[in-house]
Amino acid sequence: MNYSQILIDHFRRPRNAGMMRHPDGVGEESFDGCGDLARFYLRVVDGRVAEVRFQTYGCGPTIAASSAGTELASGRPVTELLTLGEAEITEAVDGLPAERAHAAQVVAGALRAAARDSLTRRGSPSQAKESEHV
Amino acid sequence: MNYSQILIDHFRRPRNAGMMRHPDGVGEESFDGCGDLARFYLRVVDGRVAEVRFQTYGCGPTIAASSAGTELASGRPVTELLTLGEAEITEAVDGLPAERAHAAQVVAGALRAAARDSLTRRGSPSQAKESEHV
């Protein structure tokens, strides 16, 4: 595979890897094609991601994309993550080969799920709506 | 083609090439596959081939085999030529590739025809029979 230097760096030294105890939100996404699974944990303060961690089972690009996904999510309003697309993840690892596009899908899906989970737990739709206009 | 040195020498310097005036026997053989044609002329003295000449239209091996055929026929009892086989011609040029086996066929056939013709012209079957025991 022709992986970018950024992707390889994330694979070599994944940022924010590991479990989080008592997170404010947890989300998973898997890819049936190859059993890849990413799980993200969010700590939310004032509607923003204060801390984020991941656990991922998958090929190198999925691990790297997970790491890049945590950097991307960090500090952002949770509501923004609700519409996070795979393109943004792909860009964060400086591109993915077509056959590994699923890496970004899994990561974006898991981050969206984690964001949804945190908003549901807080049960504050108003807050969510507000954030939509941020 | 992998032609023998002997074949190539006969092709380069054909022996006994050309027409003969007033021969004692003439014979032709052609090969339909490629239009090859060999014609042999015999001069017979005392039942033996005193002189032989050829004219041949054909690929290199057929020309070479014709030349070799004249050397082979020269001095031999005409009756012997009646049963001349292609194997002898093939041997005389030190072998032929399978795809060019027709060269020996054409030459042997034409020499047999020339021998038959000379015997028919002389109309002396008894002479022929004698020679068979030589």
Place this chain on the structure above:
Amino acid sequence: MSRRVYLDHNASTPVHPDVVAAMLPYFQERFGNPSSVHTFGREARDGMEVARGRMSDFLRVSKEEIVFTSGGTESDNLAVKGVALARGGGHIVTSQIEHHAVLRACQFLEGQGFEVTYLPVDGDGLVSPDDVRRAIRPDTILVTIMHANSEVGTIQPVEAIGPMVRERGIPFHVDAVQTFGKVPVDLARFGIDLLSFSSHKIYGPKGVAGLYIRKGTKMVAVQHGGEHERRRRAGTENVAGIVGFGRAVEIRGREMEAEAARLTGLRHRFWAGVSASVPEVRLNGHPTRRLPGTLNMCFRHVESESVVLGLDLKGVAVSAGSACTSGSVEPSYVLVAMGVPVDWAMGSVRASLGRGTTEADIDYVLEVLSPLVRRIRELSPASVA
């Protein structure tokens, strides 16, 4: 005999030294399997993709439209059978003078229930675009006409045939094995959907060729297996060969035009010399619409292979008809289709000039050819008949 003059470039060509140099690293350093995920695999893949880029630049198409194969024959088989088998049945239009790779692929398809029209050619070896138009039926699924014939060098009016075929929505395949890298091939203007092109005719290695497949052309793979070449041709790619082919094409891009002019000049010199020194000789093929370096002549009452052997003994390599059909000793089906009388056709000799051919080479051949033909004629019963 130390002098060697190779005038059989339509059969095959010597590999250009730069091409050999380009290939070498792919044998021992970048030897990985291009399907492999690791660095060794990537190095091989990268080399192959650079070559694919060179093809696509040269043909002005996209890289995804280029499939690498093992040779011109495979490209032709893939084009013809790949399109036909994707349809399952129907009618194919081709010509009587196609290369055997196309003709026998068509015959195979006839055995599978397809119908094939084999169009005739005129005395110059040209297929008539009108004939093609009239041959097309509602169930025609493919038209396949070669760009130039290897034996006589006549260049077909594909620029007239292609747009007319395309108008009818029928895929148009062109076997350009003899023209690719020698004369311009304008895929868009010629309305070409599939183009066969090969390496060993243009100073690249044997064992590699290409097929251009226009995006959207409906076809199936013919060689089955792994997912190589976007599933259009299974099997580990001949990486070094492909890299060499890429380099060869790149060089042709620079040399082609000047070389075509130079070879045309040499060919004229050759023919002028032959026709001045040898009686009863005729030129085959179209006088102007032809490959620059291909000269096909018939010597009447001479069997062509005796000329080939005679010249070979003087160090000169020419061919009796097409090299691909030698071993068989029938008159060339191409010349027969062109209406050349058999007593002439049996004496056909092709000289195909190339990069290394010089004026001195031509003059040397002229010097030995005329006595040779005279001598062979003297041996022949026809000469005195």
Place this chain on the structure above:
Amino acid sequence: MSRRVYLDHNASTPVHPDVVAAMLPYFQERFGNPSSVHTFGREARDGMEVARGRMSDFLRVSKEEIVFTSGGTESDNLAVKGVALARGGGHIVTSQIEHHAVLRACQFLEGQGFEVTYLPVDGDGLVSPDDVRRAIRPDTILVTIMHANSEVGTIQPVEAIGPMVRERGIPFHVDAVQTFGKVPVDLARFGIDLLSFSSHKIYGPKGVAGLYIRKGTKMVAVQHGGEHERRRRAGTENVAGIVGFGRAVEIRGREMEAEAARLTGLRHRFWAGVSASVPEVRLNGHPTRRLPGTLNMCFRHVESESVVLGLDLKGVAVSAGSACTSGSVEPSYVLVAMGVPVDWAMGSVRASLGRGTTEADIDYVLEVLSPLVRRIRELSPASVA
């Protein structure tokens, strides 16, 4: 990272320096078309025939029984389709773990009305000769079973299958792409009628392979065109490639036995090291009936491509399943057929050793592998679930 350790010899191998040297003259000096009648053609043909002689010596068959092709995939396609299409219909017996070249050729034939039985394998990857016997029907026209599987390396009991198939008068094809030149292949004893064998797996160039076709085997050509290779495979031959292949085989004849013993030792060292340093790992394939240099392991709860990438970043090339099917991200169909549970199968890694592999290489890989697997497992949700 300067250290490079190539452990993917089942995917492809570096070309032996002597092989490159043998090929070189055929690019620029003896470059003729082997079909050509003249000296240039004969030089090429002679080189090709010397190579054919080396094949026939090595396999102890006659030269006429060897056909050169463009690769293992083509050899498999020619064998399977060539025999089947000569019959027109009938039943074929094969296994579920054949290479895609055989499997997809069979699937193509199913589309043409043939019936195919895909036999299962046991946990070690073995086809049962009894299963083959039971699968044979009165209309069975071909049995095709590979010699060794490229992924797990298990060597099939062809010596038991072949004679039983021959007794019934059915052609027996063996895909020996992974065993040819690595372990003995005794055509007579194994009762083999057709054998696929390839160059780039044994330090020869890519783009060339062979098919042994026992005299009298009824079959048709699959690639149509000229009269090459006794009409069994059309297309100008890859002369330089064939010459190189011949040299490669000649070298293997000398080296094979000692090399097999050496690689078996290295493989044992490798597995001993892995099983001692990495928890939750299993060995795939038969413990003794296997290719000397092929080690296939599964790391549980680890995705194999992350190991491949991790090792690649340390300069080590291994493969995740077969290189030929990478690009697809499903668990290996071979491991699935062997009944390996999916959570293990997803973590399969193949190391295939070869001529250049040293003890130091193995020790280096062992050093980097265990921390890598640990790290990947730590990232995984499964590890803490």
